[in-house]
Amino acid sequence: MELLLWRHAEAEPGFPDSARRLTARGEQQAERMAGWLRAHAPKDLRVIVSPAQRTLQTVAPFSTDHEVLEAVGTNADADTLIAATGWPDAAGSVLVVGHQPTLGIVASRLLIGMDDDLAVKKGALWWFSSRVRDGHREMTLKAVIPPSLA
Numbered sequence: 285m286e287l288l289l290w291r292h293a294e295a296e297p298g299f300p301d302s303a304r305r306l307t308a309r310g311e312q313q314a315e316r317m318a319g320w321l322r323a324h325a326p327k328d329l330r331v332i333v334s335p336a337q338r339t340l341q342t343v344a345p346f347s348t349d350h351e352v353l354e355a356v357g358t359n360a361d362a363d364t365l366i367a368a369t370g371w372p373d374a375a376g377s378v379l380v381v382g383h384q385p386t387l388g389i390v391a392s393r394l395l396i397g398m399d400d401d402l403a404v405k406k407g408a409l410w411w412f413s414s415r416v417r418d419g420h421r422e423m424t425l426k427a428v429i430p431p432s433l434a
Contacts, residue, residue, distance in 0.1 A: 285414045286326050286377035286426075287369055287394075289387045290317065293407040293431065295338040301358055306341045313407030313431035318346035320434035321409070326377035332356050332368060333381040342407070343381045356382040362389040362399060372414035372421065394423055407431035 294310035306314065331350035333343050334357040343350055354360070355368035365386055369378040371394075380387070388402035391410050395402070404410060411427040 285370070285372055285374050287371050287412045287414070288321075288325070288329075288377070288379040289391060289404065289410045289412075290342065290379060290381045291384060291387050291404045291406055291408055292334070292336070292338045292342040292381060293317075295406075302336045304336070304338050306338055310338070310407065311341070314342045315345050316431045316434040317342075317407055317409055317429070320429060321346050321379075325379065328376055330376060330378045331381070332378060334358065334360070334383060336383070339381045339383070350381075356380050356386075358383050360386050362386055362393055365390055366393075371412075372423070395425060405430050409434075 293313035294307045295304040296307050298304045331347050332353050333339050333350045335352050335354060336358055353368055355364045369380060384404055385401055387404045389399050391404060392398060392400040392402040394412050408430045413424045413426050415422055
């Protein structure tokens, strides 16, 4: 299974939190990462997006075929997000467009087996892969791409 975690791009401050929109810089970050994803993302990618406005704007340049799920929203926790993706046993690939601190906690859990407050930069993508080899599960961090390098 491939699991891609994409933090929403830079957003304006404001209230309510769910209505915050991307800044001009955030729109550029989303466009850059969408271009990188078009060139590198796995085929048949399931895309799951938080219902927050800034995540919907982040994914828009990449895909209009996505599921909007509270399970990856602003109030989501790591367990809920992981369950929504089917990690690590689901077939195929899943892209989650979500929020901190949940994405950082999920990344930390996958990397070191502990829930820690790992920072995922705005607009960045973390790509994990899981497979069973010789009866043992292997997890690989395939890429960490900030929007400036996309």
